[in-house]
Amino acid sequence: MGLFDRLKSGLGKTRGGFYGKIGNLLTGRRIDEDLFDELEEALIEADMGIATAMALMDALRERVASEKIKNSEALKEALAKEIEKILVKGENPLTVAEGVLTVLLVTGVNGVGKTTTIGKLAARYKNAGKKVILCAADTFRAAAAEQLTLWAERTGVDIVKHGEGADPGAVVFDGIQAAKSRKADILLIDTAGRLQNKSNLMAELGKIKRILNRELPATPVEALLVLDASTGQNAISQAHAFAEIVDLTGIILTKIDGTAKGGIIVGIIDEMALPVYFIGVGEGVEDLQDFNAASFGAALFATEEQNDSKEA
């Protein structure tokens, strides 16, 4: 399966739920309050959150009035434009400078897919001819380092690790030294999952960031938050908390191949102006795609039948 097809099939499932639903809702309907209510519900069902959903509906109502929108096809387009207007702010692919080290610090709450994402990133950069080093700074979860080691073997890249229970700061320090001496292009740091309300664990993450700043003052550090697409409104709290501790530079949205809509990302992009660097569309090593606002936005309004044929 080609990359594009993979993206399509990954997103297709997503569309089948919400996006397809919007398409169906909007086919041959009169524009009235009922329709607006149903649309708002569809947005909420996509985990966009009430605030975002209401703001979108307000914008849509305004457009209907000012542009004298009369039919549901035009309404569909107007809503697509409103959503895309936001999504486009998150479209800003991660660029890695040539010939210098770039650090990718991967953070997030438990179980969002940090380690898997790192495996995919390692494969991606390795295939692009980069020298990649993995750094196993999740010293808390049982066998996290082993999991990362398997990814290192699978993708053929180096790994720096300590024993379980070691100080993650020390592992990061060693990772930095290894990256310097081996002249690596990419240092990928895996961190333990932590719930954002655990202040001691967040402080530990802050320490890792400080070590990076101190040891690599001139090196670009991308602090990435991995978000699970099936997460609800708590994702907003996650984004804020991690941004405060490590000064996030981007988001990776995982598990978009399920029926979860990942709509929470709309509100986060809107509010925090953070780019979505990648989306995870499966468990395979190649299932990491660039975030593309246009295809995401266009995919919003595919109809159910189109989805069925795509999924088949």
Next chain:
Amino acid sequence: MAVFGSLATKLQETFRKLRGKGKLSESDINEAMREIRLALLEADVNFKVVKGFISAVKERALGVEVLESLTPGQQVVKIVNDELVALLGSTESKIKIAPKPPTVIMLCGLQGAGKTTTVGKLGLYFKGQGRRPLLAACDLQRPAAIKQLQVVGDSIGLPVFAKSVDSTPLAVAKEGLAQAKQNGNDILIVDTAGRLHIDENLMDELRQMKAALNPDEILLVVDAMTGQDAVNVAQSFHESLDITGLIMTKLDGDARGGAALSVKSVTGCPIKFVGMGEKSDALEVFYPERMASRILGMGDMLTLIEKAQSAYDEKQTKAMEERLMKAEFTLEDFYEQMQGMKKMGSMQDLINMLPGVGVNKALKNATIDETLMKKTEAIIQSMTPQERRSNSILNGSRKKRIAAGSGTTVQDINKLLKQFEQTKKMMKQLGGMAKGKKGNLNLPGGFPGF
């Protein structure tokens, strides 16, 4: 957290408007329900579940007589809460134990829900009950999942049955069961790979495992942070496997956990345990009351309502109310009120429980002098019934006697009397205002003297 805060405030504002009415009218309820709906949606309860819930509550709330001890707003919240608790189910953490061991427990769920960690927690839970669990590592998908379970097993001193990743989950499960029988393990806990509920092949694999193991419990592990999609996940797993229970994980986070209500309502299965941390002993019994107040996000307002309700005898309150109106309020009544309040816990507790106090610094920092209350109590207790009923007869010698009896001074008594008179005056004014309207005085909102 700011979002939650403002929501609680909004609810309070809505409820303030509802004050002082005898029965809940349709418009009262509609207004309150709008806020409740938002609260539930913000908490990630699925919108369809919210819809059904709201309409059920509306029906129940309409025309309900407001309890004397509650404000109409509190009454609405109480109904919402009662319904929510009822929907969330009971504190039912019992695991069905097979008459003939081993009892087989299979865990399933999406990737990253916390299955492997939960397997360890359940193992430790049963070990603590004197049982001998065996853990079976049937997640051959995720790299190092087997190793993870082995490390977990080691740390809690439990055996783990595992094979290489080239095996199949079905084979591991079958052999694990055989080994449990052979070694006399009375519980077999089966870890499975995380999978999408729409992945037909992998769901079929679980069905085959179910057929081979005939588990006594199939538990779906659900991340408390899950959004609207929780209903689809739970429904699919339930349809495929006929799950017997739910475990909510990561409840030690700050997610409101509305997914609990969603999954409970689509499956009807009890929530048996909740995960409260990463350590192996962080597994707790599910308390529907706690979950309800967490989902509603209203601080401990609910606890306060409960307390107010149980501590106050309705008739007593009614009689008191009438006397307040007529300004016949005596020290005896004052004393009774104090006793009623004492049943509700310490003043400081009560104040802290009021929603909105969190933001009100002055109130939060106001320390209530409990010894002063005790002193007041002692003084009144040292009075004769006659003196309590009409404090105007208190002359110098009576005061001296009371002071000696209560271990206080005449000044203390004078202070109390002055305070009491002020309160009475205030009450009279309030009573005059309330006279025009039908209804109660919103106790406990209007305790005299505080």
